[in-house]
Amino acid sequence: MDFRGKLILAPLAGVTDTTFRRLCRENGADIVVTEMVSAKGLLCDPTRSGRYLEYDPAERPVGAQLFGADPGEIAEAAAEVARRGFDFVDINMGCPVRKVTGGGSGAAILSNPRLAGEIARAAVRAAGIPVTAKIRSGFGTEKDTYLAVAEELFAAGIAAVTLHPRHRGQMFAGTADWTQIAALKRAFPGETVIGNGDVRAPGDAARMLAETGCDSVMIGRAAMGCPWIFAALKREIALPGRGEGTRGVPACPGTWPSLAIAADARRALILRHGEEMFLRNGEHGIREMRKHLAWYSRGIQGAAAFRSELPKVADPDSFRAVVGRFF
Numbered sequence: 001m002d003f004r005g006k007l008i009l010a011p012l013a014g015v016t017d018t019t020f021r022r023l024c025r026e027n028g029a030d031i032v033v034t035e036m037v038s039a040k041g042l043l044c045d046p047t048r049s050g051r052y053l054e055y056d057p058a059e060r061p062v063g064a065q066l067f068g069a070d071p072g073e074i075a076e077a078a079a080e081v082a083r084r085g086f087d088f089v090d091i092n093m094g095c096p097v098r099k100v101t102g103g104g105s106g107a108a109i110l111s112n113p114r115l116a117g118e119i120a121r122a123a124v125r126a127a128g129i130p131v132t133a134k135i136r137s138g139f140g141t142e143k144d145t146y147l148a149v150a151e152e153l154f155a156a157g158i159a160a161v162t163l164h165p166r167h168r169g170q171m172f173a174g175t176a177d178w179t180q181i182a183a184l185k186r187a188f189p190g191e192t193v194i195g196n197g198d199v200r201a202p203g204d205a206a207r208m209l210a211e212t213g214c215d216s217v218m219i220g221r222a223a224m225g226c227p228w229i230f231a232a233l234k235r236e237i238a239l240p241g242r243g244e245g246t247r248g249v250p251a252c253p254g255t256w257p258s259l260a261i262a263a264d265a266r267r268a269l270i271l272r273h274g275e276e277m278f279l280r281n282g283e284h285g286i287r288e289m290r291k292h293l294a295w296y297s298r299g300i301q302g303a304a305a306f307r308s309e310l311p312k313v314a315d316p317d318s319f320r321a322v323v324g325r326f327f
């Protein structure tokens with residue numbers, strides 16, 4: 001599998017479920033990834049954790065993201081992901097949340113590059129499908145951790161490294177330091193480096209590619225309420241060798257990014273999103289749509305009043321009525 005020349009949907013816990021991932025694929029994302037799933041949870045309770053690993057073949061290529069700190073557990077879980085038919089496994093080495101780092105997983109792995117390498121090597125051996133890793137700059141503010149970690153990862157046979165250049169303590173504050181993405185690519189010119197962080201305005205993806213030399217761009221928050229951002233970005237950049245096809249997204253020039261779609265296409269997409277959530281999860285799926293509706297309303301006049309109506313969205317009828325009135 002080639003991870004170069006791609007626009008990739010970032011793993012986003014509570015957001016990038018199978019329905020949302022498919023919408024992003026249909027609207028220009030080349031590769032999608034599940035939200036993070038605990039390797040231990042998957043091994044101990046495959047039914048419960050397996051819910052996060054539901055996918056539709058139309059999403060392909062699709063990866064499953066695992067978190068964990070034990071090479072043996074990650075290896076077993078990676079093999080399970082491969083058995084379930086995923087195209088690749090991504091290992092989370094960047095999550096800053098204490099619940100994850102407290103157990104030594106996520107960004108905590110960055111403070112031990114050798115362990116990062118052991119985890120990667122075990123996963124590569126067991127999976128039989130490509131294994132990628134997603135890292136941050138470091139656990140603390142020390143310099144160059146990401147370079148030491150990436151060296152171990154590439155030596156272990158990792159197919160691509162995604163760098164979100166913020167250290168753990170920054171969470172999402174401040175600015176992603178793209179010079180670190182450039183430094184990573186300079187240090188490993190023959191390897192695949194995916195840049196991530198703060199791509200959200202016109203020209204950002206093109207600028208990240210040009211300024212850093214990275215091979216692909218991963219987009220997270222800007223896709224929330226805006227799955228068509230991938231198609232919009234593709235219209236302004238020429239990624240070498242990128243996949244074709246951004247169907248169903250009429251351009252609406254002059255506006256960006258949440259409005260870079262014609263109103264009737266946006267309404268149809270939101271209605272379909274809700275219908276599929278209902279089919280998959282019943283009224284719980286409709287309640288899940290409240291947060292998506294809040295994101296879809298960003299940048300539209302009257303959004304604050306619209307959001308105050310969202311607690312009333314509880315079934316397909318109230319969902320359709322609210323969407324019809326506002327969008």
Ligand SMILES: Cc1cc2nc3c(=O)[nH]c(=O)nc-3n(C[C@H](O)[C@H](O)[C@H](O)COP(=O)(O)O)c2cc1C
Nearest residue numbers: 010011012013035036134164197198199219220221
């Ligand atoms: C709500 C939310 C959930 C996230 N969940 C995950 C996750 O499950 N795994 C992961 O590696 N990163 C996760 N991230 C981090 C994103 O994948 C991404 O690295 C970060 O948002 C920076 O990219 P952006 O500026 O394009 O949003 C999450 C971020 C947000 C905002």
